[in-house]
Ligand SMILES: Nc1nc2c(ncn2[C@@H]2O[C@H](COP(=O)(O)OP(=O)(O)OP(=O)(O)O)[C@@H](O)[C@H]2O)c(=O)[nH]1
C-alpha cells in the first residue's frame with residue numbers, strides 16, 4: 001500500500017493540534033526482558049520509566065513492567081515541539097497464557113479510536129481533548145538468532161491490522177554483525193511468508209520524489225531495526241556517548257555501525273512522523289468515514 005495513494009481527508013483535528021506542538025504516540029510490545037523499558041528511556045533521552053538502582057542487581061532483576069503505562073515527555077526535535085507519549089507494556093512470557101496481556105494491548109489501541117469517534121460526534125467539542133491514538137507500535141523480537149516465534153507471528157498479524165507495526169530486534173549487541181544480518185533476513189522471509197502487515201516504508205512512484213523513494217528503500221532494507229538500549233554515558237575522545245560497557249569494549253547506542261537506533265529514532269520522530277500519523281488517521285481509524 002502506498003501511503004500517498006490512500007484516500008486522505010483533511011483531518012482538521014490533526015492539523016489544529018500542531019499549533020500546540022505535535023502529538024505522537026509510540027507503543028512498545030514484545031517478549032519479557034528484551035529491553036523495552038530501557039529502550040523507552042533511551043528514545044526519550046530521559047529516565048521516564050523509573051529504572052533500576054544499578055548497585056542493586058536483585059532489585060534490577062525484578063524490574064518487570066506491570067500493566068500498560070503511558071508516559072508523556074515534551075521533546076524539542078530540531079526546533080520542533082513534540083509531545084511524545086510512549087506506552088510501555090509488560091513483556092510476554094514464554095510459558096504462561098499470553099492472551100490476557102495481548103487483549104489489554106489491543107483493547108488500549110481500540111479504545112483510543114473509540115474516544116476519537118465519541119469526541120467527533122459531540123456537538124460541542126472539548127477543547128482540551130487529546131488524541132491518544134497509537135501511531136506506531138514497535139514490536140520487539142528477542143535476539144534468538146533463530147526466526148520468528150509462533151507468538152510473534154500471531155501477535156504481529158493481529159496488531160498489524162489495527163496499527164502501524166515496525167519490527168525491532170532488541171538487545172542487538174548480543175549478536176555479531178553476520179548473525180544479525182542473517183537473522184534479519186530470516187525474519188523478513190517469515191514476515192512475507194506469513195503475510196504479516198507491517199509498516200514497510202511505502203511510497204508512490206508517481207507522486208513521491210526520487211529522494212523520498214531512495215530514503216524509503218534504504219529504511220526498508222534495514223527492517224527489522226536492530227536496537228541497543230542504555231541509560232549510561234561515557235566520554236570517548238571528549239564526546240559523551242550513550243553506550244553499554246563490557247570488559248572487551250563499548251557498544252554505542254547512536255553509532256549506526258553498532259545498531260540502527262539513531263535511524264529508527266530519526267524516522268519515528270522526524271522524517272516519517274507525519275506519514276505514520278496520516279496512515280493511522282486515514283487507514284486504521286475505520287470509523288473515520290463518518291466525520
Ligand atoms: N545486552 C543488552 N542488555 C539490555 C539492553 N537493553 C536492556 N538490557 C538489559 O536487559 C534487562 C531487561 O531490560 P528491560 O528494559 O527491563 O526489559 P523489558 O523488555 O522492559 O522487560 P519486561 O518489562 O519484563 O518485559 C535489564 O537488565 C537491562 O539492563 C540491550 O540493548 N542490550
Ligand SMILES: [Mg+2]
Nearest residue numbers: 036037064065
Ligand atoms: Mg519493561
